[in-house]
Amino acid sequence: MNLKKVLAIGLFMGVAGQAAAETTLRVASWLPPTHPQNAVVWPTWSKWVEEATEGRVKVAIEYGMGHPKTMFELVEDGVVDASFSYHGYVPGRFKLTQAVEQPLLGTSAEAASVAHWRIHNKYFAKAQEHDGLEVIGLFTHGPGQIHMAKPVSSLGDLKGKKIRLGGGVQGEIGHRMGVTAVGAPAPKVYEMMQQGVIDGVFIPMGEQKSLRLKEVAKNVVALPGGMYLGSFAMFMNPDFLADLDAKDREAIMSVSGEKLSAMAGKAWDAGDAAGLEAAKEAGVNITMVKDGDALSKEFVELTKGMDEAFLKSVADRGVDAKAALTELREVARNYK
Structure with missing residues (x-):
């Protein structure tokens, strides 16, 4: 075997080894x-x-x-x-x-x-x-907010409305509000709103842009800190x-x-910040609720007892969920 062939085989083996x-x-x-x-x-x-x-x-x-x-x-x-x-x-x-x-x-x-x-x-x-x-x-x-086809002025206005819920804590919130829950993955929300299958969705502000909800959910109620996280x-x-x-x-x-x-x-x-800007530019009607406003107080009242319900639901998991919940809030609120 001549030198050129030896070098060629060696080069090939080196490249093959690198690829492998x-x-x-x-x-x-x-x-x-x-x-x-x-x-x-x-x-x-x-x-x-x-x-x-x-x-x-x-x-x-x-x-x-x-x-x-x-x-x-x-x-x-x-x-x-x-x-x-x-x-x-x-x-x-x-x-x-x-x-x-x-x-x-x-x-x-x-x-x-x-x-x-x-x-x-x-x-x-x-x-x-x-x-x-x-x-x-x-x-x-980010904080889950209320995105609707038509405006609402109180949480009571949501009773009976068809709302897409993704599961988890938002399901319990929807239940307490008396909404008619509709299950679907987030990417389907635009189509469901466009077709009138649902009246609204609980989802973060970012989806006004990323899922183009600014075109179909023209009314947003943004509670301070949102309703929940996902x-x-x-x-x-x-x-x-x-x-x-x-x-x-x-x-x-x-x-x-x-x-x-x-x-x-x-x-x-x-993404939430970009979604808020996109919604504003699209002329979405955004109600920015402040702490102490009637809607804020209504939501705080609505969520009473949810900690206890959560702790009861995980009692069979064999962990100190109460200590975990307390520490989670301390870590999150003190994070810099």
Whole structure:
């Protein structure tokens, strides 16, 4: 064999070895590409992962993988390597996560997300609600507000109205208001509003822009601190992680956890700010309720007893949920 062939084979083997050493981490997403989760959160984390693994692990976002509630199973079964979803889409499995969703927390999504991560690891992880998944981040969306086709002047006006609810604590709030709950994933809300299937939706302000609700939900009631927060997890397939080289596994986890949770919450906060501006520009009728206003007092009265109801609902989880709830609020409200 001549020298040229030897060099060519060596070069080929080197390139092949380099290619074989690269791993693609496939992330399933169910929100539109323009949403902050896909425009900011996953791309930022992807960059972190590639840098931390020195390019050995690259991240690819894939769309059209199904209903958000199926993301947990898709990752558990190894159909994809990672994803995220809203805990409220799987009622019964996730109960402790509702601690961060309880009304009147009054903080940003970033602060709530950091508290969510810390309290989960200190108190809730041992209950194994995420069994079969490697949780890499926990976050919340911003304050959930009231978005309607027609204006409302009091919470009593919502009684009997068809409202899309995503599950979790907002379901209990809707029940207390006497609304007719309609279940559907968030990306379907625009179509349902446009067709008159629902009268409104409880959702953060960011969706005025990201889901184009400014075109169909022209009336918003924004309560101080919102009505609730929504709990989300970002998670990976444990087998995928286990198959990685130890240094790459450690590298990925080093850019996840609280760092990823805080970044995600901050991105959703920014999305809310952009949504508010987009709604104003579109001429949406926004009622900014202040503390002490009649609507604010009405909501505070409506939510009385919800802490107790939550604690009762998780009594079988074997954790000190009361201490966790108290500490979660301290962490979130003192976060800087």
